[in-house]
Amino acid sequence: xxxxxxxxxxxxxxxxxxxxxxxxxxxxxxxxxxxxxxxxxxxxxxxxxxxxxxxxxxxxxxxxxxxxxxxxxxxxxxxxxxxxxxxxxxxxxxxxxxxxxxxxxxxxxxxxxxxxxxxxxxxxxxxxxxxxxxxxxxxxxxxxxxxxxxxxxxxxxxxxxxxxxxxxxxxxxxxxxxxxxxxxxxxxxxxxxxxxxxxxxxxxxxxxxxxxxxxxxxxxxxxxxxxxxxxxxxxxxx
Numbered sequence: 001x002x003x004x005x006x007x008x009x010x011x012x013x014x015x016x017x018x019x020x021x022x023x024x025x026x027x028x029x030x031x032x033x034x035x036x037x038x039x040x041x042x043x044x045x046x047x048x049x050x051x052x053x054x055x056x057x058x059x060x061x062x063x064x065x066x067x068x069x070x071x072x073x074x075x076x077x078x079x080x081x082x083x084x085x086x087x088x089x090x091x092x093x094x095x096x097x098x099x100x101x102x103x104x105x106x107x108x109x110x111x112x113x114x115x116x117x118x119x120x121x122x123x124x125x126x127x128x129x130x131x132x133x134x135x136x137x138x139x140x141x142x143x144x145x146x147x148x149x150x151x152x153x154x155x156x157x158x159x160x161x162x163x164x165x166x167x168x169x170x171x172x173x174x175x176x177x178x179x180x181x182x183x184x185x186x187x188x189x190x191x192x193x194x195x196x197x198x199x200x201x202x203x204x205x206x207x208x209x210x211x212x213x214x215x216x217x218x219x220x221x222x223x224x225x226x227x228x229x230x231x232x233x234x235x236x237x238x
């Protein structure tokens with residue numbers, strides 16, 4: 001383990017209800033600047049806090065064999081990983097509190113991802129599930145194959161949002177410098193402060209487009225929104 005990393009003792013409990021078993025594991029890790037979560041099935045919630053360490057609680061549900069979970073640190077990166085044994089059905093959810101400046105990267109198979117009160121860059125890719133964003137200040141790069149993306153009180157300068165099938169609905173508290181929102185099938189709604197002008201580019205094959213923010217073809221701030229099937233709305237926030 002890298003020098004300077006502090007690991008608190010592991011706390012766990014178990015419960016069995018009607019054949020479905022539940023376990024929780026909790027631990028704290030210090031000296032981390034980057035958090036990487038790889039989860040096959042389950043919900044992931046990461047919230048920024050004032051502590052200098054990362055606190056993790058694993059919520060494990062399974063029939064039969066418990067899914068293995070791992071966590072390890074290297075060069076300031078804490079990596080969390082879980083997967084279900086072959087032929088077993090299980091979920092592993094994570095509730096995490098991290099320092100606000102932590103870089104966060106989440107890869108999720110099936111389940112929701114919730115990211116809030118973070119100032120560092122965040123990346124989240126979900127195969128099936130909703131992505132919820134709130135009070136983020138760092139660069140955002142998120143995508144869901146089947147699901148939706150929602151966001152509020154965002155102040156990120158750059159944001160890339162993509163869904164294959166699902167809606168995008170985000171509200172910015174500060175004007176973004178570069179915002180891209182794309183969906184193959186689904187409506188896109190973007191709300192941004194109207195205190196500046198934006199260079200807006202929109203594209204939809206089937207659906208209506210409504211843009212009511214101040215815009216200019218020479219503006220340095222850009223908003224790009226495109227969907228094959230669905231409406232596009234870009235309007236003032238607040």
